Amino acid sequence: MAWYHQWASFAKRLAHVIAKPMKRDSGHGGMMVHPYRGYGSQQEVFVMGRVFRQAALGRAIPRRGMLRDTADVARRIFRRGLANAKVDIRIGENQLCLTTDRDGYFDAHLPISTALPVDISWHRADIMVHADGHLPIRTSVEVYVPPPEADLLVISDIDDTVMFTGVAEKLKMLYRLFVRKPHRRTAFPGVASLYQALYRGQTEKAERPILYVSRGPWAIYEMLETFFQLNRIPVGPILFLREWGISLRRPWPRRAEAHKRDLIDRMLALYHDMPCILIGDSGQHDPEVYTEVVKAYPTRIKAIYIRRVDKDPKREQAIQRLRAELAHTDCELVLAADSILIAEHAHAKGDISARGLQAVQRDVEAHHNEPE
Template sequence: MSLPLTRLLRKLLHVAAKPMRHAQGKDGYVIHAYRGYGSHSEAFLMGRIFRQPGSRSQLAPGAGRDLMDVGRRMLRWGKSGVEVEVALGDNRTTAITDRDGYFSVHLPLDEPLEHQGQWHTARITACPPKQPPVEGEAQVYLPPISTRLGVISDIDDTVMYTGVANKLKMLYRLFIESAERRTAFPGVAALYQALHEGDDGQQQRPLLYVSRGPWSIYEMLEVFFQHNRIPVGPILFLREWGLTLQRPLPRRSEDHKQALIEKMLGLYDEMQFLLIGDSGQHDPEVYAEVVRRYPGRICAIYIRQIGDSDSRKAELDRLGEELAALGCVMLLSTDSLDMAHHAHANGYIDAASVEMVRAEIEHQLADEPA
């Protein structure tokens, strides 16, 4: 077996074993919660309850232990009908897991929280039938009350070169090539950090990412963000891919994205939003529809162009003219620096951040093989 393939398999094995390492080898019921989000009046959180086999192995960390943990992961299963209680400060609510073990809660925040920071710890208690309670935690993001701008960004072919639409290329770029050089578009990390911090460095704006992939790649995407030093944002919004008689196919990605944006517009009703996507899918059309439906709420749209045909370029030009007439700029570019310049010109980021984006791009391009 070639060295690159061996390295790929080892790293895939290590990532696949990650949830089991967090479970610390215990058997029985385990809570796997995702990051939550909300405003200062309500919060949202989801996760999954598993039943899994334990591990009493004394193997040292390494490929052997990872292989055992992957085996445990394959043998675990989501548990339906489990009551879950979620508490954020003195605010509490309950939910019941669905047939795949997922739970989703909407928690009104009637009682004030202890501190005014952006990240808060939710306590989670699962109560399996005839079993002792299981406890866990999740981080919940609440933006500062003063925040007036949020960012919603696509991931696939907007932040990373190749998304879940081509899993083999994504895995190759993520685990064999240098992650910093190859998986993220040049300048993305500095640009997104600047948008998060704002022109005064103190904004802590919500940065919400959406992917057309399933929840099963959540850990994979977290590794991608860590490798590329991209601000992690409060959460990753992924699609439900569970097959049911009522919904035999996954929800269309454009429907998923539009529903998410509209939910965020309702949740953060005093904010405007900056939308970032790519030209390869339906992002421009989805974002344009949001502008039509919610006048004045979308301050700008940044679209990363990825090898468009002449006919597609003409379509985008016509769409851009329509949006301009509605008071929303749609910037089309292959370059993160163009987006940074526009963001600075409109007061979203400061001049120093533009230079940081420029420097990051130059560093990444200089580091590319000839």
């Protein structure tokens, strides 16, 4: 019966994480605001979020426990975006007013006219939301602005690059995330120390922007945040998810490769004075998308790191052909079996410190020595 208790534990933990955003209203329902961590520069910042209308809890539902979590999961499934809500955003002395779209989203582009402090990387954006028939709501969210020491932009895929997913293994992935012990969770060996090394840089004080992209919908944002915290991966803005809501206006999710390319273009324009490295996996379209990026920005991309997630000879040959296409550029495409190879290349190029490389080597070795 051990398997039953494990799966029961899995169901409880998963329900609790999915239900967590709903608990902010103490069961009263009404309007709720969910901002996502923002990003920007000293010239402009971007803050995205969604405003919801959600049902209240019945009086018979207890305040805690599995029944409450189940009720909150149901409330989350049936909540709806609130259109035309007024959103006021202030960061420092800079302010912007806008309204939510028909699905309740707001995507704020706030020009910075009054400079932000340069001695910190994370700034607080204060948000006030008004909507007819609802009490105003105040909330806040963190916004990342690179410090002057930042010398490199890192854009990384999440799915099958940072964490094991497997399109056909979502349930197993969630089981690993919420039931198994922290060191047996879903991150690839050495990923935490690799991204920490990239974040700190050669000087170990760089605090570089690391921006993560996922093919998943915004609905999994909280689970991704939990995953990053549990696995000690540097928390950058998890910016680039897709809205998967099915409607007559938008019957299908946007293609992942088009979504990713547009966002890379946006980030390269925002951080126009920084070189960039791109990290992805061999299982999807990352090598092709990244190769096209290098062709469009031949002087901006320092390296492409592709994590090998299968051993399909045809796929490897296709990636090697892409590597040959980039031979005349300053960018090298590295097909890596593990985090150590990526770290060794990054160290050789001067992008991480010797201590960072050693940390990756220790973590991967420790993982291999763990008992199953």
